[in-house]
Amino acid sequence: MTAGTAHEWASALDSVVVYAQGALCRRLARGSVPADGRVRVTGLPRSLDRGSLRARVVGAPGVRVAEARVEVGAEPLGAGPPEALRSEVERLREDCAAVRGRRDRQLGLIEEVRALRPVPPARRRDDPHRRTPVDAWLELSDFVDERLTRLHRRLRELDEELRRAEHELTVAVDRLSRASTASPPVRVETSSSAVLTLDGAGDADIEVEVEYGVPGAVWVPAYHLTYRHGDDTGRLLLRASVAQRTGEDWSGVRIALATADLRRRTELPRLRSLRIGRAQPAPAPSGWREQPAGLAGLFSGYDTAVTRRGANAVPAAPVPVGAGFVDGTTGAGSASGPLPPLPPPPAPAAHAAPPVAPPVPGGASGPFPQAFGSGTGDHLAPPSASRPVARPRTGTRPAAPARAQAPASAPPPVSGAPAAYAPTAPPTGPPQPDDAALDYSALVLRGPDERDGRRGRLFPGSAEDPVAVEYRRRAGTVAALPLPEHAVRPRESAGSFDHRFDAAAPADVPSDGTWHTVTVGDIPVGLRTEYVCVPSVEQTVYATLVLSNNTGQALLAGPVEVVVNEAFLLTAALPTLAPGGLCRVGLGPAEAVGVTRRTNLHESTSGLRNNITVLDHRVHVELANRLAVPVSVEVRERVPVTSDADVRIEERAGWTAPEGGTGPEDHTPGTRLWRIELPAGGSAALDGGYEIRIPAGKALNGGNRRS
Structure with missing residues (x-):
């Protein structure tokens, strides 16, 4: 069964731990395990870090997760909230344009009526002077005034209507720009899922916990302090301003806040033993197996097809043929003898040169196949009486006749032995694979156009999914958000310690990249009111609050809203307060x-x-x-x-x-x-x-x- 036919389980986001930058999300999925044990847990965001995926079975001791990997799927997307907002913006934009057009026509009418004035008839030379009818002038003036009054009244109504339409359009555009990134503005949605292989599950229903890391989440602490005059204690409420653009909305999720750096490496160092005596070769890594030889021969059919397509055209660049090369443009070439006729027939070689073996597709070069290259040596020139043939080294079998021409994308040779085609010595000693070579799920089979021994072999993927890279780039923009007043980044205020604060109740944080307030809980602090004055500088008494941290966790620096006797007083800056420490918060002059x-x-x-x-x-x-x-x-x-x-x-x-x-x-x-x-x-x-x-x-x- 392929991953595409794996049994799908819907998942729900259960908890999120927000670090100084980034977050660790935990999803729960439940269902019955099919016979092959392969299930797909859906609902993961595209911005997740593929290397952070972890999965475990909850409440079933005999069941374990044998394999977990991330796969990307695509499906049509219906009209979601962003689509409805986009339609609303288009409708309001059309309404606004229609109102603006009516207002412009009204202005045109006003200009036409304003231009009305009496025009006397043309007077001939022998006509006597005529008296102006004053009543007609007054009637025309009254008509213009009355008409302009009605037109201006309507113009005021249109201006008000246009103002309301522009305001509604501005609000709709702002809502669309702040819309959650959990619903992409495209017709086809690409989503990530975790494909799990379970062992020992049987046909019972089990619950699986999937954990993964995502970028695009930040938080800063904030506080709300309430006290009354004359009391020695107060109520300090820890809040957090959280912003996230991870691609999924956090709705009804248990949120925890940590000061640690999620990207810091935490694996233990590998300690190697030191032995005194004869040197021994290092053991091969566990699970490592060399790739078999002859993998380049997988593309022999491809090479034959390329040769047949290129046989009816004159090559515009030097093309390797047999043991020599011919320039189809000038007719000059380098070969060890006369070449067989080709349609169209090229000019004979002008100069003789030492026999040069053509490159073996896949990177092996020279007169014999190299390690991990073609094991048949089927890309050498065919033997003939009029052409010398490159022979293998002493003790090796002769090469087989050539059946295919090298791809047309091979670079032209130069005189002498080119460095790209020079034989390379096989590696000695045990293999030394890195971590990328041991990640078998990320290995990619290289195609026929690869070189330097990579053709037909497995190598780590050269490039990541560009869509996922773009999602992570957009998610990382929240790190540049301007901080609220008096706010300090957790890593700057935490210093050398790391703490975690768990919210008392579930919270909602949409994926819109703006700050949202999350209530964490009460912090027991000691509080007393003191009045301080320095009369030699200013004859004014200032009220201050002396806070003492009575908890085992440090209070991070951040803004604190002070409410005195149920009335908001001010917003001050609270410094970092270690356990058992004291700090003074100023409240302003005490009149x-x-x-x-x-x-x-x-x-x-x-x-x-x-x-x-x-x-x-x-x-x-x-x-x-x-x-x-x-x-x-x-x-x-x-x-x-x-x-x-x-x-x-x-x-x-x-x-x-x-x-x-x-x-x-x-x-x-x-x-x-x-x-x-x-x-x-x-x-x-x-x-x-x-x-x-x-x-x-x-x-x-x-x-x-x-x-």
């Missing part, structure tokens, strides 16, 4: 918390001879909480730092230096912090300062006033 800062500088001298200048900087900060809940405020100040031994700085305040490595961000040197809890409607005052002691004859760069 209900006020801050005021005042400074004072007192300059004096000290020392035995007043040789030290003392710069006493005093800072006074006042805070006021006008919220109905208590708040925690962090006030940041900065004291000068110096590496000069003559400058000494002494602090006089209740602030503290930030602890290194424990905060959600790094601090610059000299940063000092006040942390204070303000009750609802309460206020507080903070006093601090520092002294700078410098030699009396010196001054600070930029002035002695530092605040």
Whole structure:
């Protein structure tokens, strides 16, 4: 039974794992196994990677998949959604053209009526002057005004109708351009299917799982954060923006998101043993078998037909005949003796040359057949009394008489032994096939026009299906989609780790190449609200959220929508957050918390001879909480730092230096912090300062006033 008559099973897409680029799809098919065990699982997309096909039997321990390969089929395609959209676009385009034509005719009528004006009759020389009838002028003017009013009213209606028609046409064209690529816009649909050979199935119904990889799928993380004022916890919802153009719609599919690279090689290295002693030949690969000799003889009938077709025409290029070559254009040739007559008879050879054996079709050349070439040597010149014949080497049998001429596509020879036809030594040692030579399902039998020993032999396919290549090229365009605001690619934010996030519910992602939002699930995070201000720079208090990752997975960088008290606040950028890490998300100014800062500088001298200048900087900060809940405020100040031994700085305040490595961000040197809890409607005052002691004859760069 051929693959074309294999029993067909319909399949349904069950789950998809979307990687940083590309996806791994899993389909399920169920049915009864025929007697020969060969079934075809349909529904696979054309953009799939043929080398990624995997299949296994689910729930039947004694049944296994003996063979799995991808085949392409074609069938007529009915009118699908893209065809209906295309018909709708054509109809709306015709309607729009008809409305535009009516509008243009209306404009023509308006121009005709506007051109109406009274024309007096021609006045002869002897006629007296006539009085103009004013009533007729007024009646004509009223007629033109009334007519133009009606025409302009109709023109406005036509303009509105044309605007609506153009809008509907634009919407239809946009829908057609965004239509899913799962339904191709052609009359004949080509689809891929997996042909499986099952062993030990019997006649029972079994379920088969088919897994394959496809390009054209990308995703970026996104978050939705909800919290209320005064709460220590919040709800962080992980979402994902997914775009795919794989050629199949993901409808009701369980989706998982992974940060790994699907194209990264993961096979284990092959470790070869090292032996001390006499060298031994490497064993041949398992399953390898050399191709038999004499495969080029498969095309002897083809060579005979080519000779008969070319016997009635004068060759326009040098054609190999027997043991010599004749140029049919000039009559000059190179041979070892007189040639037999041919219709039309060519000119005799002008010069004698050493006997040259013609090429053996399939790449073998020389006076004896080479390895994997013709085993009969039936392409040598026939022996005759007037022509010397090339003989085989000592110890080999003579060549058989020639029965066919080499194909007309063979290149012309040059004087001497041409490199293309020179005998090649047979390979020595065991064969060393590569992975492509071991893929027997991808080997192709070479035709009669092949050369260099390839004629009649099996070689890996030279070119892939161009349709599948085009499908994969189109699928790869989603990698160039512009990212949403604040979005970061998973591989850029994941760093050296890889994680997988499974969606809580099935989702729908059409194959249209645009971004779609998929809800993954809730992430438990610690959350507290803090207010931060730097009054020395700006006397404004900013609200921030401090997030702590309490899970075993990292939170990738991406946009986060913040909703406070059930009201959308802003969209911020969330950095990558490792397990157990902290980060701070800014929420903007907090108008209900006020801050005021005042400074004072007192300059004096000290020392035995007043040789030290003392710069006493005093800072006074006042805070006021006008919220109905208590708040925690962090006030940041900065004291000068110096590496000069003559400058000494002494602090006089209740602030503290930030602890290194424990905060959600790094601090610059000299940063000092006040942390204070303000009750609802309460206020507080903070006093601090520092002294700078410098030699009396010196001054600070930029002035002695530092605040």
